[in-house]
Amino acid sequence: MRLPPIAPADLSPLQRPLYDDMRSGVSAKYDLFTTARADGALLGPWNAWLHQPEVGAAFWTVTQAMTAFKILPDAVRQVAILAVGARFGAAYEIYAHGAVAQARHAMSDQRLSTLAAGERPPDLTDEEATAFDVARALTGGGILPEPTYRRAVALFGQAGANELIYLVGHYCFVSVTLNGFAILVPEEDPAGTGERA
Structure with missing residues (x-):
């Protein structure tokens, strides 16, 4: 892993709102696989997006839209x-x-x-x-x-x-x-x- 997971206590003011939104969304939809460390640091693509929250927020928005407006089984x-x-x-x-x-x-x-x-x-x-x-x-x-x-x-x-x-x-x-x-x-x-x- 090239970008270290960010513990909630170490989040910047820009990262915190994105973390909270992603953690809430990920917890609601993805409970079948590991998405966070025991200390709450996100894993998977969500950790990468947190490292650049200005860009990561846009990717998260697309992810949410792809889930919320699905037609396909x-x-x-x-x-x-x-x-x-x-x-x-x-x-x-x-x-x-x-x-x-x-x-x-x-x-x-x-x-x-x-x-x-x-x-x-x-x-x-x-x-x-x-x-x-x-x-x-x-x-x-x-x-x-x-x-x-x-x-x-x-x-x-x-x-x-x-x-x-x-x-x-x-x-x-x-x-x-x-x-x-x-x-x-x-x-x-x-x-x-x-x-x-």
Whole structure:
């Protein structure tokens, strides 16, 4: 971890409001994986955003919007997020959203392992397979192929297809943040041992 976690007692006046907002939001939504140390210091991408709160606040706002205004079924979202995390080799992303997928959608270890390896599991629903294909194509570079785009619109409607594209882009950013700052799975990083939100 390249940016040390910031204990609540050490927050600057600019960091404090962002910390409070993120801690509250993270605690409400992400209780299935470790998001903070025992002293309350945030882990994952949230710690990185705290180090530059003027910019981090904007990223947090986008994250909240991506969650608050969702149309896509959550299982579909998790497949797309895991496909992005796998493409970037973002360990924390796979750890976090793998926990969500297993707990909330009974994703099997085999399916999770296949997604984490960047491969398409054979037992995906049509919606999940489309989410995987969109994520895989967009993270490969270039324009999303027309048949893949049309399939997303047919299954999810225009607003749902838009959301899927935004979701993939957002988690590309999150994955790059995690990799750029060497944010690991907390159990693999002595600086990150902590608690679930």
